[in-house]
Amino acid sequence: MSQTQDISKSSNIDTSKKLVLEIKDLRKSFGDTHVLNGFNLELYEGENLVVMGKSGSGKSVMIKCMVGLMQADSGSIKVMGQDVATLNQSELDELRTEIGFLFQGSALYDSMTVRENLEFPLRRHKHKLGTNSNTYDLVKEALENVGLPHTIDLMPEELSGGMKRRIALARALILKPNIILYDEPTTGLDPITSKEIIELMRRIQQQYKTSSLIITHDVDCARVVSERIILLVDGVNYIEGTYAELSTSKDEKVKAFFK
Amino acid sequence: MSSSGAIKAFFVEIGELTYFTGRFFRELFSLPFETKEFLRQCYQIGNRSILLVSVTGFIIGLVITLQTRPTLEEFGAESWMPSMVSISIIREIGPVIIALTFAGRIASGIGAELGSMRVTEQIDAMEVSGTNPFKYLVATRVLAATLMLPILVILGDAIALIGSYIIENSKGEVSFVLYFNKVFNALEFSDVIPATIKTFFFGFAIGIVGCFKGYNSKKGTSGVGLAANSAVVFSSMLLFIIDFIAVFVTDIFFEI
Numbered sequence: 473m474s475q476t477q478d479i480s481k482s483s484n485i486d487t488s489k490k491l492v493l494e495i496k497d498l499r500k501s502f503g504d505t506h507v508l509n510g511f512n513l514e515l516y517e518g519e520n521l522v523v524m525g526k527s528g529s530g531k532s533v534m535i536k537c538m539v540g541l542m543q544a545d546s547g548s549i550k551v552m553g554q555d556v557a558t559l560n561q562s563e564l565d566e567l568r569t570e571i572g573f574l575f576q577g578s579a580l581y582d583s584m585t586v587r588e589n590l591e592f593p594l595r596r597h598k599h600k601l602g603t604n605s606n607t608y609d610l611v612k613e614a615l616e617n618v619g620l621p622h623t624i625d626l627m628p629e630e631l632s633g634g635m636k637r638r639i640a641l642a643r644a645l646i647l648k649p650n651i652i653l654y655d656e657p658t659t660g661l662d663p664i665t666s667k668e669i670i671e672l673m674r675r676i677q678q679q680y681k682t683s684s685l686i687i688t689h690d691v692d693c694a695r696v697v698s699e700r701i702i703l704l705v706d707g708v709n710y711i712e713g714t715y716a717e718l719s720t721s722k723d724e725k726v727k728a729f730f731k
Numbered sequence: 732m733s734s735s736g737a738i739k740a741f742f743v744e745i746g747e748l749t750y751f752t753g754r755f756f757r758e759l760f761s762l763p764f765e766t767k768e769f770l771r772q773c774y775q776i777g778n779r780s781i782l783l784v785s786v787t788g789f790i791i792g793l794v795i796t797l798q799t800r801p802t803l804e805e806f807g808a809e810s811w812m813p814s815m816v817s818i819s820i821i822r823e824i825g826p827v828i829i830a831l832t833f834a835g836r837i838a839s840g841i842g843a844e845l846g847s848m849r850v851t852e853q854i855d856a857m858e859v860s861g862t863n864p865f866k867y868l869v870a871t872r873v874l875a876a877t878l879m880l881p882i883l884v885i886l887g888d889a890i891a892l893i894g895s896y897i898i899e900n901s902k903g904e905v906s907f908v909l910y911f912n913k914v915f916n917a918l919e920f921s922d923v924i925p926a927t928i929k930t931f932f933f934g935f936a937i938g939i940v941g942c943f944k945g946y947n948s949k950k951g952t953s954g955v956g957l958a959a960n961s962a963v964v965f966s967s968m969l970l971f972i973i974d975f976i977a978v979f980v981t982d983i984f985f986e987i
Contacts, residue, residue: 541858565863571859579856581848582851
């Protein structure tokens with residue numbers, strides 16, 4: 473699409489900061505359905521970037537391509553300066569430790585306790601933390617950060633939807649990643665729990681100084697956490713700007729998201 | 732789906748299963764090995780099937796003896812009962828029936844478990860946490876099923892013979908020592924070894940089909956049900972094909 477608009481790109485991006493994630497001309501199709509048609513994105517260190525779009529607009533496909541869960545048809549994805557498409561499996565596994573991924577449905581391993589869920593990423597990559605802390609202390613610290621230390625021995629089926637999302641966030645953070653990808657973090661939660669999760673996301677970002685890419689269609693979530701928003705329409709960047717700019721836009725497609 | 736479409740889909744699936752099996756062997760012999768998960772799967776797949784296999788084996792022994800005895804009595808050949816029952820159980824009935832029972836429990840269980848993990852993105856979560864989910868979930872389960880089924884079949888066969896002895900003892904007052912003496916006299920290595928070897932293949936087929944169906948489950952809850960169901964159907968069908976090949980090969984080498 474040629475009408476990509478850029479309300480205030482220069483005013484919102486602090487280019488003095490390090491670029492941690494860069495997507496150029498990303499294309500992905502499933503049969504005759506073209507999901508991504510040349511999507512571009514830049515995420516800077518410590519930034520909270522929100523990508524909004526309708527269901528089925530390719531948001532989840534885009535972040536799955538970022539971590540190598542899907543292969544893009546063309547285009548380049550660079551995470552921490554490394555081109556994802558050129559990495560072998562062990563290099564990709566190592567790069568993935570720099571990325572925390574919060575899945576839409578939490579994706580906790582339901583045959584494991586909360587403790588085992590949090591220990592799982594540490595099994596192969598604890599060395600990355602460069603600490604002598606034992607695994608139990610790291611799990612306890614991660615659970616305390618999300619306010620659920622008492623759930624350590626519970627099974628996922630014993631947790632509420634909001635608690636699952638918090639535990640999943642603790643698991644995503646346990647390797648202290650530089651980037652966190654949130655796939656619809658508030659979907660399926662009641663408004664109060666959604667607010668709690670949004671608040672937790674803000675606090676986590678301040679505490680860990682992570683760069684966050686949030687995929688959502690929740691306007692409240694975008695308003696609270698975003699420093700910059702990209703609207704994804706028909707597989708391309710339709711418009712980009714701050715929440716204040718986009719929410720007052722006169723463009724009909726943009727207004728449809730923010731009314 | 733038209734018949735040509737169904738045939739094409741069948742062969743596509745066979746091709747995918749072959750690729751999946753190749754990947755299993757590649758992952759199996761590459762480090763690191765998931766020892767803890769493998770032992771956990773041995774417990775889940777083996778230990779938790781003991782009761783089912785024992786009950787199945789016991790009933791096989793009882794039923795075969797009860798059904799066959801009247802015919803042998805007609806010919807005054809009751810003394811052949813232990814030999815006949817032992818050979819039929821050890822060679823064929825024990826391995827096949829126990830493997831079918833095992834397929835019902837394990838292939839469907841693995842298919843449903845991995846299918847639900849696929850649908851709820853748990854497999855994706857494993858991958859992004861830097862763990863190879865194929866090695867962790869598939870290699871361990873297939874290997875555990877391959878190694879556990881032969882042990883379970885030996886157990887089931889033994890219990891089937893005890894079941895047969897109970898009927899023989901109640902009808903003909905045969906002693907335990909005499910009954911099992913006749914059983915072991917009737918059996919040869921050419922009965923036991925090929926039958927045991929084929930159970931490794933049965934276990935492998937059940938594990939690989941269960942994992943294949945679950946790991947490649949389509950999205951949605953119906954996909955999980957379909958994965959579990961087709962894992963049982965496909966693995967049961969494969970058991971009979973393997974059994975036919977095993978009997979054919981045994982016939983060539985041992986001239987049964």
